[in-house]
Amino acid sequence: MTQESSSTPLLAQAKRAQNAFVELGKSSGLERNRGVRAMVRGLQDAFNDILEANTLDLEMSREMAVPEMILEWLKLTPKRLQTTVEILQRLAELPDPLQQVIVASYQLTPFQTYCQRMPLGTIALIHEAFPELGAIAAGLCLKTGNSLILRGCSASSYANAVIAKALQNALEDAGLPAGCIEAIPSDSGTSIQELVTQDQYINLVIPYGRPSLVEQVTQLATAPVLKSAMGNCYLYWSLSGDLDLVRWIVIDSHESEPDPVNAIEKVLLGPNHNPSLLVRLFNSLQEKGFELRGDRELLADFSDYLAPATEIEWGKPYLDKIVAFKVVGDLSEAIAWINRYSSGHADCLVTESYQESRQFAMEIDSALVFINSSPRFSRNPKQGESVFLGISNQKGHRRGLISLETFTTLKQVVQGNGKH
Numbered sequence: 001m002t003q004e005s006s007s008t009p010l011l012a013q014a015k016r017a018q019n020a021f022v023e024l025g026k027s028s029g030l031e032r033n034r035g036v037r038a039m040v041r042g043l044q045d046a047f048n049d050i051l052e053a054n055t056l057d058l059e060m061s062r063e064m065a066v067p068e069m070i071l072e073w074l075k076l077t078p079k080r081l082q083t084t085v086e087i088l089q090r091l092a093e094l095p096d097p098l099q100q101v102i103v104a105s106y107q108l109t110p111f112q113t114y115c116q117r118m119p120l121g122t123i124a125l126i127h128e129a130f131p132e133l134g135a136i137a138a139g140l141c142l143k144t145g146n147s148l149i150l151r152g153c154s155a156s157s158y159a160n161a162v163i164a165k166a167l168q169n170a171l172e173d174a175g176l177p178a179g180c181i182e183a184i185p186s187d188s189g190t191s192i193q194e195l196v197t198q199d200q201y202i203n204l205v206i207p208y209g210r211p212s213l214v215e216q217v218t219q220l221a222t223a224p225v226l227k228s229a230m231g232n233c234y235l236y237w238s239l240s241g242d243l244d245l246v247r248w249i250v251i252d253s254h255e256s257e258p259d260p261v262n263a264i265e266k267v268l269l270g271p272n273h274n275p276s277l278l279v280r281l282f283n284s285l286q287e288k289g290f291e292l293r294g295d296r297e298l299l300a301d302f303s304d305y306l307a308p309a310t311e312i313e314w315g316k317p318y319l320d321k322i323v324a325f326k327v328v329g330d331l332s333e334a335i336a337w338i339n340r341y342s343s344g345h346a347d348c349l350v351t352e353s354y355q356e357s358r359q360f361a362m363e364i365d366s367a368l369v370f371i372n373s374s375p376r377f378s379r380n381p382k383q384g385e386s387v388f389l390g391i392s393n394q395k396g397h398r399r400g401l402i403s404l405e406t407f408t409t410l411k412q413v414v415q416g417n418g419k420h
Contacts, residue, residue, distance in 0.1 A: 010190045013182040014201035017122045017147040020179030024145045025119070027176070029096030035142050035174045036092040042170030043085055043135060046162060051076060053158035054131060061155045069319055073129035073258045074156050080258075084132040087380045087387055088139040094387070097404045098145055104412060112415040117408045119145035121203030124195055126151045126217055128209025130259070131159035133389070136379065137206070138167050138181050140389060144407040149202065150183045151195055153209075157186040196221035206402075208390060211317065211343075228402065229345040229393040230261045231317025233375060236268045236334040236360070241350035243277050245372060247284050249348060250323060252374040260319045261377035261391060262346045262368075267325045268334045269298075278302065278325075285323060293324040315341040331356050339365045345393035345400075346375040367393050367400040 024032070043050070054076040061071055097117055104113040123146050125137045134150045141148040152160035164183035171180050184190050196205050199222040206226045207217035218225050233253070237246050246267070253264040269278075282292055282305040293313070294306035309324040314337075328334045338347050346368040349360040357371045368375065368391065379388050389402040398406050 016179030018201045020177040021147040023177035033092045035176045038170040038174035042166040046166035053162040056158045091139045115410040118411045124149040124205045126207045131156045154186040193220045199223040227394045228390040231319045232343040233346045234266045234338045234342045235348040238351035240352040249374045256377040262375040291322045295326040345391045
């Protein structure tokens with residue numbers, strides 16, 4: 001770091017966040033839960049202000065010709081805000097993840113060895129649109145004893161500022177240390193590169209948005225990065241698979257909007273599929289507003305339903321209600337194609353064959369595999385004791401659903417008796 005950059009506002013924010021993390025390390029689960037509940041009240045009190053700020057963001061973004069997809073991600077509704085409140089309320093009710101003691105996978109005889117779950121430190125979230133993500137990430141971080149630095153995009157600058165201020169005021173009223181949440185204004189002049197190279201103070205960076213944003217952060221960062229993923233999920237429809245199940249999975253997977261996480265955008269078909277079944281599927285999807293595309297083989301027979309899919313599309317997410325179809329030789333060819341072209345975070349199989357299901361589960365190189373099941377994503381699922389920020393498609397211990405556990409690490413403790 002140069003001398004010129006050593007006294008920037010960003011550096012001051014990073015230091016405050018790190019100091020807040022140290023202070024949070026002395027807090028109890030009850031105190032952190034109190035902070036999460038305070039954030040709930042802060043958001044509820046600021047509902048109208050947040051919606052008004054979001055309206056300004058939308059007006060400004062339309063004037064700047066921001067893509068329609070981003071506008072959908074950006075547009076807050078009372079329902080979306082209420083969902084955010086419910087997620088924070090759920091977080092406050094969950095067990096303290098930092099109280100977990102785990103038996104170590106090995107023992108250093110004659111000592112007792114165990115693992116204690118610990119917070120990571122200071123986390124930076126760089127998100128594109130989705131103003132409510134800042135509040136959800138703040139809840140996950142506070143629950144796990146981490147501090148948070150937020151950097152949203154300029155398209156959501158007004159709503160981001162109101163949400164961050166409401167959360168900061170709430171935590172101050174709850175008696176938690178200043179710096180638990182630091183927000184970088186979009187007009188501050190702080191670049192993404194400046195933020196993601198503060199590895200002296202930042203322990204994890206999470207980019208959330210289009211693949212271009214994720215790749216930009218990954219390439220620039222010197223701090224560790226947790227890559228999130230959305231779109232370009234594949235489904236292989238085996239000859240034994242049920243048409244109605246395929247139709248339901250494709251449609252249901254797109255219901256996680258405005259986040260197109262886990263949306264099935266590509267469908268691979270085994271050879272010799274019944275043409276009448278394909279027509280029924282195409283008609284059903286078009287009735288639901290989907291645009292359909294296909295490879296050359298399918299276009300020859302179904303040009304009335306499909307537009308041509310270019311070669312580059314198989315490896316790129318649409319992030320929209322578009323589904324492309326392709327014929328492959330068999331399941332092994334489908335698996336090889338998916339492993340090469342999918343985004344690697346959630347891929348599906350529809351089959352009645354146990355052998356095919358086992359082969360798919362063992363050989364697909366993705367974080368999540370769904371067999372005869374919709375991959376639809378929810379941040380606040382009805383079952384289980386988890387709340388999720390998103391899904392990571394990278395290899396390593398943080399692969400898969402980004403949950404409370406993702407925001408923690410393990411410390412190994414060896415307990416001896418003072419004797420050799």
